[in-house]
Amino acid sequence: MRLPAFTLATVLVALAAIGSTAVQAATAYPLTVQNCGVDVTFDRAPQRAVTIKSTATELLLSLGLSDRIVGVGFQDGPLPDDLAAAGAGLKVLSDKLPSQEVVLEAEPDFIYGGWESNFAADGVGERPTLAALGVGTYVAPAACRSFKPPRLTFEMLFGEIEEMGAIFDVESAAAALVERQKTSLAVLVPDARRLTAVWYSSGTKTPYVSGGTNAPAMIMRALGLDNIFGDIDDGWISASWEAIVDADPDVIVLVDAAWNSAEQKKKLLADNPITSRLDAVVNQRYLIIPFPASEAGVRNVPAAVDMAAQLAALQFPVP
Amino acid sequence: MTPGPAYALAYAGLWLVLIASAILAITFGPAHISASDVWAVVLHHLGWGDSPVSRLRDAIVWELRLPRVLAAIGIGSGLALSGTVMQVLTRNPLADPYLLGLSSGAALGAVIFLLAGAALLMPLGAFVGSLTALALALLIARLLGGATPSRAILAGICIAALASAMTSLLIFWSATGDSYREILSWLMGSLSGTTWADTGLVGLGLVLCAPAILFSGRGLDAFAFGDAAATGLGIDIARLRWTLLAATALLTGVMVAIGGAIGFVGLVVPHAVRLAVGSRHRVLLPMSMLVGGIFMLWTDTAARSLFDPRELPVGIVTALVGAPAFLLILLRYRRVT
Numbered sequence: 001m002r003l004p005a006f007t008l009a010t011v012l013v014a015l016a017a018i019g020s021t022a023v024q025a026a027t028a029y030p031l032t033v034q035n036c037g038v039d040v041t042f043d044r045a046p047q048r049a050v051t052i053k054s055t056a057t058e059l060l061l062s063l064g065l066s067d068r069i070v071g072v073g074f075q076d077g078p079l080p081d082d083l084a085a086a087g088a089g090l091k092v093l094s095d096k097l098p099s100q101e102v103v104l105e106a107e108p109d110f111i112y113g114g115w116e117s118n119f120a121a122d123g124v125g126e127r128p129t130l131a132a133l134g135v136g137t138y139v140a141p142a143a144c145r146s147f148k149p150p151r152l153t154f155e156m157l158f159g160e161i162e163e164m165g166a167i168f169d170v171e172s173a174a175a176a177l178v179e180r181q182k183t184s185l186a187v188l189v190p191d192a193r194r195l196t197a198v199w200y201s202s203g204t205k206t207p208y209v210s211g212g213t214n215a216p217a218m219i220m221r222a223l224g225l226d227n228i229f230g231d232i233d234d235g236w237i238s239a240s241w242e243a244i245v246d247a248d249p250d251v252i253v254l255v256d257a258a259w260n261s262a263e264q265k266k267k268l269l270a271d272n273p274i275t276s277r278l279d280a281v282v283n284q285r286y287l288i289i290p291f292p293a294s295e296a297g298v299r300n301v302p303a304a305v306d307m308a309a310q311l312a313a314l315q316f317p318v319p
Numbered sequence: 320m321t322p323g324p325a326y327a328l329a330y331a332g333l334w335l336v337l338i339a340s341a342i343l344a345i346t347f348g349p350a351h352i353s354a355s356d357v358w359a360v361v362l363h364h365l366g367w368g369d370s371p372v373s374r375l376r377d378a379i380v381w382e383l384r385l386p387r388v389l390a391a392i393g394i395g396s397g398l399a400l401s402g403t404v405m406q407v408l409t410r411n412p413l414a415d416p417y418l419l420g421l422s423s424g425a426a427l428g429a430v431i432f433l434l435a436g437a438a439l440l441m442p443l444g445a446f447v448g449s450l451t452a453l454a455l456a457l458l459i460a461r462l463l464g465g466a467t468p469s470r471a472i473l474a475g476i477c478i479a480a481l482a483s484a485m486t487s488l489l490i491f492w493s494a495t496g497d498s499y500r501e502i503l504s505w506l507m508g509s510l511s512g513t514t515w516a517d518t519g520l521v522g523l524g525l526v527l528c529a530p531a532i533l534f535s536g537r538g539l540d541a542f543a544f545g546d547a548a549a550t551g552l553g554i555d556i557a558r559l560r561w562t563l564l565a566a567t568a569l570l571t572g573v574m575v576a577i578g579g580a581i582g583f584v585g586l587v588v589p590h591a592v593r594l595a596v597g598s599r600h601r602v603l604l605p606m607s608m609l610v611g612g613i614f615m616l617w618t619d620t621a622a623r624s625l626f627d628p629r630e631l632p633v634g635i636v637t638a639l640v641g642a643p644a645f646l647l648i649l650l651r652y653r654r655v656t
Contacts, residue, residue, distance in 0.1 A: 202500060205511045206500075206632075208500055237628075238630050238631075239628050239629060240348075240628055241511070242349045242623070245375055245379050246349060246350030261383070269607065273515070274382040282634050315634050
């Protein structure tokens with residue numbers, strides 16, 4: 001009697017799915033959210049959104065909201081493969097930070113910025129000015145500078161996804177995305193070799209590296225890497241080469257950006273008389289991450305999974 | 320007019336301070352390496368004994384700290400020397416090595432090379448840019464009816480403003496992600512990442528340009544009294560002016576190429592030394608060099624070690640220390656005059 005048992009299981013799973021969807025109530029408007037020191041009220045779900053920075057665009061696309069995006073600006077790089085189709089037709093307002101007039105011309109009712117500094121008079125406009133025009137604004141909480149955000153965790157990123165789900169009244173899509181990301185994280189096994197690492201973003205003479213509070217630090221913790229600048233209470237710092245050479249990290253994470261590629265960084269590290277002697281450089285122990293995935297957002301979890309595979313492939317001599 | 324024994328003593332004293340400073344400064348840095356180990360590493364590379372530390376720590380001392388300490392001394396002395404000469408040549412107490420558009424031209428050249436994807440050739444861009452700016456300023460001064468100091472200064476201001484605006488435009492237009500950081504730290508002046516090759520260039524610049532300036536002490540003294548007086552003393556002013564201008568421009572070009580536009584050293588040090596020893600250039604020029612070297616060495620040591628493990632562009636430190644020092648000097652001047 002195997003068939004009925006199988007059917008029963010299917011029915012139960014289906015019922016459970018219905019149950020969990022039913023739990024997520026639809027958003028009751030007006031909805032007020034506290035975002036980076038500003039109360040933003042939504043009378044209805046935004047219909048015409050403008051996204052600034054890749055992280056904002058990618059989050060909305062991941063929630064299936066491509067038809068609500070009327071313009072994007074300041075994108076850091078190409079969309080990841082799974083979002084490329086959804087984002088193919090998006091209107092690019094500006095390769096760099098668009099000006100207020102350019103943004104308003106798109107007649108948005110909502111602007112979602114990846115950096116708080118995007119909302120400046122010489123950028124897309126200041127938040128109170130936009131509010132007076134009836135345009136809702138939202139700053140990625142991890143990028144809030146008006147109030148120092150706590151050390152970033154995946155939970156905080158999931159909070160942003162859920163909040164965006166509530167604003168757009170797409171709670172079930174948000175819950176499903178969070179669930180998928182949690183599942184990916186759950187199977188991510190931290191490396192047990194107690195390896196040290198530095199996250200090298202840019203700079204040649206003065207390296208710009210991750211401190212202890214931002215997305216890179218969070219990803220390194222998930223990977224089981226000991227960040228040599230993990231004690232620093234800041235997202236990014238201009239570090240000295242001497243401090244890096246002194247720590248001689250086991251692994252170097254290279255950010256692959258269009259303007260400063262991972263290959264360029266490898267060459268720089270190999271050509272410099274001192275960094276060329278670092279263990280990680282001698283043995284080519286690099287992890288590579290595309291720049292847009294290194295900023296706090298929906299790409300952090302897949303990036304961590306990808307980097308875990310890169311890390312697992314690195315060989316270390318048994319001490 | 321030979322400098323007296325008191326000056327000889329002060330001169331020897333400054334040399335001692337400079338050497339002692341260098342020996343002490345290499346023991347400072349984010350990596351914790353004991354002073355005796357640091358000196359042992361240096362001695363090892365000079366051919367005495369073995370290196371007591373690991374391969375990487377050895378490199379920290381020999382590849383990171385020592386070339387940077389020596390480059391700081393060289394750049395400080397070069398900028399102070401150029402500043403002294405510019406102040407006399409233009410008869411303008413506000414003159415510094417960058418007066419005739421040199422630093423703005425250098426910045427523009429460096430940024431163009433950086434954006435063209437040749438970050439490693441930035442020093443070359445800076446050098447070409449600074450000399451181009453100077454040549455343009457002098458050309459304009461000539462077109463205005465002869466390269467007198469005031470015309471040269473006005474033309475220099477014009478070129479500097481134009482070059483700065485173009486630099487800002489390029490940065491604004493092209494800055495992607497965090498690529499502007501590289502330019503910013505260079506614009507503020509920074510010695511991080513100095514290699515032996517850089518130090519060699521600084522040394523070469525000094526060897527090529529400094530003697531011509533140092534041996535012009537008597538001519539510069541005469542110059543300070545005005546063109547007519549100098550001619551009366553049998554000095555070929557036009558030739559002297561062009562020789563000195565070429566030497567300082569070349570020297571400054573090299574310094575800016577390696578360290579970026581480090582401010583205040585070339586302005587403040589000559590004034591401080593002039594206040595102490597007077598304006599006889601045979602004394603003033605070498606002493607300015609020594610004091611400039613010592614000043615730059617310590618400000619750079621502060622920039623690289625005070626905020627461990629962070630780095631600060633040294634230009635911030637020289638301005639933080641230099642601006643109040645300049646105020647003190649101005650107050651002293653008021654009392655003297």
